[in-house]
Amino acid sequence: MTLWRKILLFITVCLLSAATVPAQVPGFYQKKTEQKKTELPVIISNNLILVLVSINNGPPVNFLLDTGVKTNILFSKTFGDYIGLKYTRKLDLVGADGNSVLTASVSPNNYMDLGFLEGIHQTILVLDQDFMELERVIGLPVHGVLGFEFFKYNPVKIDYDQQMLTFYKPETLPRKPFGYKKYPIKIENSKPYIMTKVKQTNNQELNAKLLIDTGANHGLLLNMETTPEIKLPEAHIESELGRSLGGDLFGFVARTRLLQIGGIRFSDVLTSFPEETEFSYVIKESGRQGSVGSEILGRMTLIFDYTRDRMYMKKGSTYASPFEFDMSGITPRIEIGDEKIIYASQVRENSPAALAGLEEKDEFVKINKIPMDFWELPELIKLLRSEEGKEIFLEVRRFKDASRTDFELKEIKFKLKRQI
Template sequence: MYKGISLFLAFLLASHVLCLAQVPGFFMKEEKRKVTIPFLASNSLIIIPVSINGNTPINFLVDTGVRSNILFSKKLGDALELEYTRRIKLVGADGTDDIMASVSPINHFDLGPVEGIFQSLLVLEQEFLELESVIGVPVYGIIGYEFFKYNPVKINYDNGEIDFYKSSELKWKPLFYKELEMTIFDNKPYITTTVRQKDGSFLYPKLLIDTGANHGLLLNRETTDAITMPPLFIESALGQSLGGVLYGYIGRIDYMKFADFKLDEVLTSYPEETPFSYVIKDSGRFGSLGAEVLGRTKLIFDYPRSRLLVRKAANFYNPFEYDMSGMALKKIPNDDNRIYVSEIRPGSPAQRAGVQAFDEILTLNLVPTFIWELGEINKLLRSEAGKQITIEIRRYEGDDLTKYEDHTFTFSLKKQI
């Protein structure tokens, strides 16, 4: 009798564990308190290698700002022998372009000590590999909400590591961390902050926590008349997204506070309103916090307990600096570190020196471009007002790469905002 009951209970327990294992989500391969996943931080964006269905690992961006896992290339999806069940239409972030995607509903993700079970993938039918041109590192997809939904996840930008915790761990607030209430809406995390604007007025905006965006603070003016532009700003491309380049303005706020931490003179993006803005308004958010702010902290996303735990990182009080050259740079994707000027700001130091859009940079301060990482060049160009920069460029005649002239220009960095 007792033996029969024991066997029955054991069967129920085994069935329960089996059912849990079949739930879509990310789980540790071994029963541990936590496991660690190293990541590459490029402009404070979090990039990790992911193997899909046993194939060679490829780079994915870890992005709290998206609901679904995304693969940027249908050709790559076909090469990985993904199975598709249907097609859906996505709206680009600029709100004007429709993007078609094929749905691959059941896939296995391998992140080393962590695996993703029954993971759905939206596979873009139109190639989107522009992130490499902007951040300088090949990125083929995005991991979103699924990675965070069951387990506390700690992101340490200082040492480039993600700690993935057992779901029952971190019931108490770790030492030196501040706790913020975090709401999850439409599978995305939000917090409320305090912002003092340049005109002295205060905002208490609900902000999306977006690890996949490389801005600092972003405020959508169409969400409320209380958002005011600072007296000093510049017009600029704000970033690359699905559907195209986002345009708007860059300025500064007086300061912002969250979790009792205060950041002064935060660079702030003010995007132009787009047909996509209704989605932002429906979420109730005023904007978002991106990697330029988040990368100055140590974060623990605890979705199950609806909280964000924050601690200062080593670079927390570093000043926020914007490009002082006037050049927007991009890397030619899938090439040998060839970098060119994608845009030039009128009246900027580089433009006054003679640099033009589409010039290819050959050397920077006498160092060949192939030695530089794109992120290192961008860091140099916002490093110190008055710093002298000498660049050698190659200027092609139209699309004929056999006809060109080489020029050398020298200018000094100057703060624009």
């Protein structure tokens, strides 16, 4: 065989191999490859996006779609063992509270089935200690997280109003989708960032680099340790900011006068100011000043286009709704078990509920005379943020000791009052 023919044969083999590479490259793809786009119904709870995922033909479970994480995560080692995941090594992860260290097992080369979409050769981090706490917060079971892998090759539209994802072939997304505004984003360490303008209550303006975090249920979050320009407003309250891997997040809640993302403006925005932790250097090294979460993102329709470093935004039906914080002082949670039990995880000091006599661990029996069988946690959270002056009637079960065998029923009445 001549040298030229050898070169020609080599080129031909390379071209044939290249034609088959996309199906082998780890990522998420449409099953019907001839389609320009695929629509996928999702569940939206407290502006968090849940998709049904089957791993290696196992039973379908809820996964949170989260732009704020790099790698797919499974919260339950018990479930991972049940579906027969194979593990190759272990990793240490820093918890969201900045103090806890979590261990995870690495499971490579998994198949993830989302109905019309599929994840090929997917690596999953499986937490060695089962973490199902998100169910307590949003009222639905959440078994894991889909991160960067879901977005990295294909544009993805999130329509919060219609509870629908649209997964595009890259070449089929219009360069200027009708009704949307285009904004540059930057993908760093597999996470999307956007430049914004923040006007604080003291009228000081800040050019802020923010992480776009669909998996966080806050609106705006500002990390005070990243720059002295970020000032905690005088009008603020101390509060638990949320529950995530590794523990509860604590800090302060206040308001920011204005958040501007390109031409889209949000006024009087509820803003979280978390406490600094020993691992805050990770945030500082990223160069960001905070993050924009689902309380803001859920007011729009979004299209993420990672491959072109851009995203598109369009105002949704709730865009103009005021940002309201809990007006009762209650942090409600679900107790995971055979029965649906919603209880007061925390009762903020000097809040309307506390002054009326509600105590931590009180279990709700009725709310506004409606039995708890008819309440879902998102509906309760919405009620407690609804309207200043609204009367709330609670019937609660208060246990007398840790055995939870003896209790008394209490009736508690108060009016919602805006705290911040």
